Amino acid sequence: MIIFGTRGVTFGGHAGEFNCPRCGWSRQPYQHKTVRRFFTLYFIPVIPLDKLGEYVRCMTCGGTYETSILTFDPQAENDRLRSEFAQHVRCLMVLMAIIEGDPSRAKIEALRRISQSLSGAEMTPADVEREIALARKGDLDVSGYARERLSNVTDIGKETVVRAVLSVAQADGELSAREETEIADLVRALGMTTAHYRGILAEIEEERESLAHEQDEWEESD
Numbered sequence: 001m002i003i004f005g006t007r008g009v010t011f012g013g014h015a016g017e018f019n020c021p022r023c024g025w026s027r028q029p030y031q032h033k034t035v036r037r038f039f040t041l042y043f044i045p046v047i048p049l050d051k052l053g054e055y056v057r058c059m060t061c062g063g064t065y066e067t068s069i070l071t072f073d074p075q076a077e078n079d080r081l082r083s084e085f086a087q088h089v090r091c092l093m094v095l096m097a098i099i100e101g102d103p104s105r106a107k108i109e110a111l112r113r114i115s116q117s118l119s120g121a122e123m124t125p126a127d128v129e130r131e132i133a134l135a136r137k138g139d140l141d142v143s144g145y146a147r148e149r150l151s152n153v154t155d156i157g158k159e160t161v162v163r164a165v166l167s168v169a170q171a172d173g174e175l176s177a178r179e180e181t182e183i184a185d186l187v188r189a190l191g192m193t194t195a196h197y198r199g200i201l202a203e204i205e206e207e208r209e210s211l212a213h214e215q216d217e218w219e220e221s222d
């Protein structure tokens, strides 16, 4: 009796180093593996058939990954996400700044300062004008934009968004009724809890008070 069949045989291919997710994205040695189907005779693979698949195996933790992991650069991906997020927050701040017509100088200054601290790049007056023109042309308001572009940010991200938008709205004084409604809508659109939002407001209030207190002490010591 002749026993024949097919079976997958794994081959070790080229090796090198890659960023392994399971090893905390550190550089680790890998081996590129290929699985090929073989025609077997008496359980011995004799004729190579089609390729069944390929994968990358971390030699340190044994984790296996799709081969596209080899070209994935976590640092570049991180930078890309960060700059995308900064851009979204910038758009939201601009949308907030213009809800009651032309933004005040204080609002523009707040938006430039926060935008720069988030992206690391200066926001020039020309940038501000361009962003305002774009925001006026678009058909999204603050909460609509957040719902569309920022639906899956982390809690820390949500807090950054709300704090940035609040800072712009409060740059020239207390919130107007319109601004309050807009921010309440934004909080809902982001899926942030009311408790979290109240916590942020309380913190801002505290920061303001301690700042005012420091200034008082300054003046007294003069």
Ligand SMILES: [Zn+2]
Residues within 6 Å of the ligand: 020, 021, 022, 023, 028, 058, 059, 060, 061, 062, 063
């Ligand atoms: Zn690993």
